[in-house]
Amino acid sequence: MLELRELVKHYELLGGETVRAVDGVSLSVPAGEMLALYGPSGSGKTTLLLMIAALLQPTSGQVLVDNRDVSRLSEREASDYRLSQLGFIRQNFDLLPGVSAIDNAVLKLLKTTPWREAHRRVAPLLERLGLGGRLQQRSETLSMGERQRVMIARALSTEPRLLLADEPTGSLDSQRSQEVLALLRELSRERDVAVVLVSHDPLAARYADRVLALRDGRLGEYQPAEAPPPLESAR
């Protein structure tokens, strides 16, 4: 599904120094797999995500999504790609205040689908995410966990093949984090979606199919600093 080939992103600083934000990363994530990517601040995680999302052009290398290189798309093609093939989940909840949960969830889908049809398609997804009783609640009245699930529903609303999750549990307590991670893993398998999860949260490794670490722009083995709690207690 997703394949990165010798992906490089270098920045030239004013003093002539070169920062190697991403330095020859190659990896592939098949459909239905959840990959957790760890790394300290400044390791290149965000740069990597931006390149996968076609928001940043690599210095060299390729980003193949379903065998199409998305790193050289025009602005409109890139927008279409993010709309139809990509879902993005972040730790900050970009919900419109004053707007209901379901209207927030359909926002992305509305670009291509009439409002009524979008509602019809997203309502079951929200129910699946445990928000069936809160579809009409305004976003500001939802708990943090609920807001994150609305964001997941929005990301999945266009049935993307690839899901990028940037610190999706960053604002959640440990119980809510485990719920969200479990949900992501389930959805990944259920919908055959490739998930790239960038996180600092050690819990994420317990739910991922594969775990890698990014240091100084290079991929490497993940060395857990502490053992994550047992999976059972999280469920």
Next chain:
Amino acid sequence: MSFANLLHLYRVRLRSRLLQECFAVVGLAAGVALLFASQIAANSLSSSAAQLSSGIVGSAKLQLLARDARGVDQRLLGRVRQIPGVRLAAPLLEANANALGPRGSRSVELIGADESLKSLGGALVRKTKLAPFGGIGAIVIPHPLARRIGVTKFGAEATLQVGGHVGTAPLYQQLSAREIGPLIDTPIVVAPLSFAQELAHLPGRVSRVLVAPRPGREAQVRAALLRLARGRLNVTGTDYDQQLFAKAAAASNQSTTLFAVISALVGFLFAFNAMLLTVGQRRRLIADLRRDGYMPRAVIGVLLLDALLLGLVGCLLGLALGDELSLQLFRANPGFLSSAFTVGNARVVGAQSIAIAVAGGMLAAIVAVLSPLRDILSRDPLAAVAPPREGGGATGSRDASGERRWSRRAVRLRGAPLRATLGALAIAAALVTMLAFPAAAIAGIVALVLALLLLLPLALDAVLSLTARTARRLTGAVPHVAVGELRAGRSRAVAIAATGAVAVFGSVAIQGAHRDLQHGLENAATDMNAFTGLWVSPAGGFDLLMTQPFPQGATLQALSRVPGVRSVGVYRGGLLDWGQRRVWVIAPPRDAQPIVPPTQLVEGDLALAQRRLRAGGWAVLSKALAAEHHLHIGEAFTLPAPRPTAFRLAAISTNIGWAPGAAILRAEDFARAWESPQPSAYNLHLAPGTNPEQARRAVASALGPASGLAVQTARQHAAKQDKLTREGLARLSQIATLILAAAVLATAAATGAMVWQRRPRLAKLKLEGFAPAELWRTVLLESGLLLLVGCAAGALLGLLGQQLLDRALAEVINYPVVRSLALPTALGALALVTAAALAVLSVPGYLAARVPAALALQD
């Protein structure tokens, strides 16, 4: 916290928010400038008239006034000086004149006085030579007038046309601003009394005698003066001219006051919008300070210093900008009033204007800075930023922030019916004012503005709901995002919409009423010129009202012999001070057709009124004048002319374009009441088929250049009157345009800043697959909705405001208003503000839409 620490904290914080603070200062300055400039305009005319009056009368408290231009016997002065209790008495001759020099001409007031006037200490004559210079008459004029007519050197001669006479006068002295202060711009020519009498052909006559009674003897002196006047002269206080001017300028002053109120509101909203930009940063500061243990009082101190410094810089900048605006755009133009009052176009900047503008600016700064006051006083130190916090369990109980916002929304929803009721009540109050108390028009306008501000949020909510519903039928996320964003930032959205709304409201109401008045005055000018083909009257700007008498001589016969002239009628007119009004007395010849202007009649039968006027002993009075003296048609009254004369009221008219009021009688009755056969103009009726312009040239040629008389066709005179009317009212148009321009800038800047601050959210939408073009459309749709709602609401209530002002002008001041509905003006203002603001906004909107998506990942 000590003041030094407060200052230090301010300084270190300023580095990180300099741009926002600069914008807030600019907004504040624009508001203060508008307020200041409109205040100067409102006060300049009255202050100019008051300065001239006090510059002449000095310490005099009473005056004995002649009732016509021919004045009173100078020997009266001796009798006044003999009255016990009179400390000083000074004679004064005033005459309308036309001053000519090699560079041009200017209508002036000729003032003749002797050295005794200096003893009264008036600023105008304190340093002026008022004794004949070795028996030779000479004149003293202000420096700007000297330059304008080109008579600047000692001994250079100016020509003075006074009451149909022409004379020359050498220049003795130019008066500088250092000598006469703000009177420097007043069009006056000062001469020794005897020389002024010679120039005006009024030997031994004076217009008034100024009297300074000894302390405590004023009442006694007044009584003695009244006995001396024998009902044929007026005995008044020396502030009488100011009272007359105030009455005459009431309409103009009220309209300027109205503009000042609207400018103040637009300015305040401008400043408030600008200040809202810094609210987010201040909320974070409040939270930081409270978290660090500062008590609410200390936080308020920090914010008040912010307001003080911002307000101070904004006010200083605003005063400078307002001063420039008042010089370039807001110049006071006395218009028609210059025909009856000596008013300079001096710009008077009073302490009151500065105080009001600064107070407005500081208030806006304080209100905006302290807007998060509830959060400062909250027990929760972090209430100001209300960070999202994990609240309930999986089923989702509300978090603290959500709870708070939800309760705010609940309050808002509960407040909607109250708001609607209050708004409806305010509109009802304005309607009642219009129908029952038109004199309280300004209160009615304020009620409408209140209604506008109360109803605007409801209108915005309704339009957003409608847009959301409409968007459901369409495919596309743009309208959904736009509606969502506007609902999210409702307070700011309402503030921006209110700015446009108030500006458009003011512009439509006042421009609409202005146009209706202009049409009415044009009709009046046409009517007042309908009964003649040519006018022959003393030269100079004072010929607009035809009130300057001149000796008949042999001119009448000469005019009747000019080819193309069928007949010559004697027209008489004058200005009569009646109570607090300087009334325009119009006295056409008996055979004038029509003798009563048909479109100006508001009560009575036209044919009957014409018959009665021609028969003699009857007069038509304007409505306010009749009402003030409790007169009904057919009732008798005494006109306080030089010879008080009884008349009966034939009909009631408009004020024929002269705010203090008008009286129409036949010319023969005027001669009887004024005890003078002198005409103030000739009406020349032309033979059928005669070209008026050719006839005008023939008449001018027959009169010769030394006559001191000017000839105009009726159309030229009407056009001159229209021009002066338009000039007098032009200031209203200029201010209205400026308010609209300020509204465009304010709304564009506030919307632009709102969009710019939202760039991180736009970046997040890019992550969702939104293209820059879609984001740009979203931004423009948001702004368009805001502006359309605000401007449409303003335009709608502005039309109601126009009706209110029209009625006030017609009923209270009796202007001949042609009432209409200013739909083109309303649509024009709506389109102008919306389109211009959107055009200005499109650039920052476009740049914001190009925000790098990476910004979304950099919280």
